[in-house]
Amino acid sequence: MSDLDIARSYYYEFLAYPLFYDEDSANFDKFIEQVKYLSTSPVDSSNIADFETILSFDFAKFKEEQNAVLFDLSYINVPLTASFYAEGRDDGEKRLKVIEILKRTKFRRDSQNCKVSEDYLGFIFKLMSTLLKEDLALSRELFESLINDFCDEFIKMMSEHKKAVFFKAYINIFANFIALERSVLGLKAPVFEQSMAEISLNKKPYQTKMPTQKSKINWDEFTKI
Known part of the structure; x- marks a missing residue:
């Protein structure tokens, strides 16, 4: 395993954590330590300020923004499954593709501890991090058949979110990292005329669609409506 592949693996692990709903502040502390390490050698010098922005967040502030950007039911949120970007719906062919790749490894999704689907973006990034250590051929296949298509x-959708500060910095780092990944793997960005995700959402992301704010954090209140 080359130093470059080790660094790529670290970056995918960094990209995965902010997409998962987690109430354990200890995991956030581990994430911040990882951010500090990655900030010493950013992919692009323009990301130095982005790392500083992320490091300025404590757990409470991060959770507040994460809920607003990813889980707030008052808004059309950034889609978080590869299938939604490909087909405008969850649980589609991209999930089957991830499962097919998983079947060729010794790894499986632990449904008891991991409640998201196999094509959840955070799960894909975690899997990519693992495959870079275990099977470079499969890691390339995962990038070429999934990540390259939705990234x-x-x-675009994350950058447009009006409440994104942490996630604006996160997506700036992601964008430069993806440019590097395509260079390393010799791949180009796919060309598409229309976004299936935006067609399905049927309006510009993040416009309010409910009269009062409801969130994943207050899910019990929401289910009583």
Whole structure:
């Protein structure tokens, strides 16, 4: 395993954590330590300020923004599954593709501890981090058949979110990292005329669609409606 592949693996691990709903502040502290390490050698010098922005967040502030950007039911949020970007719906062919890749490894999703689907972006990034250590051929296949397809739309939608500060910095780092990944793997960005995700959302992301704010944090209140 080359030093470059080790660094790539670290970056995918860094990219995965902010997409998972987690109430354990200890995991956030571990993430911050990782950010400090990666900030010493950013992919692009323009990301120095982005790392500083992320490091300025404590757990409470991060959770507040994460809820607003990813889980707040008052807004059309950034889609978080590869299938949604490909087909405008969850649980589609991209999930089957991830499962097919998983079947060729010794790894499986622990459904008891991991409640997201196999094509959840955070899960894909964690898997990519693992495959870079275990099977470079499969890691390339995962990038070429999934990550390369959704990453540009993911970047666009995250960048447009009006409440993103932490996640604006996060997506700036992601964008430069993806540019490096495509260079390393000799791949180009896919060309598409229309976004299936935006067609499915049927309006510009993040416009309010509910009269009062409801969130994943207050899920019990929401289910009583």
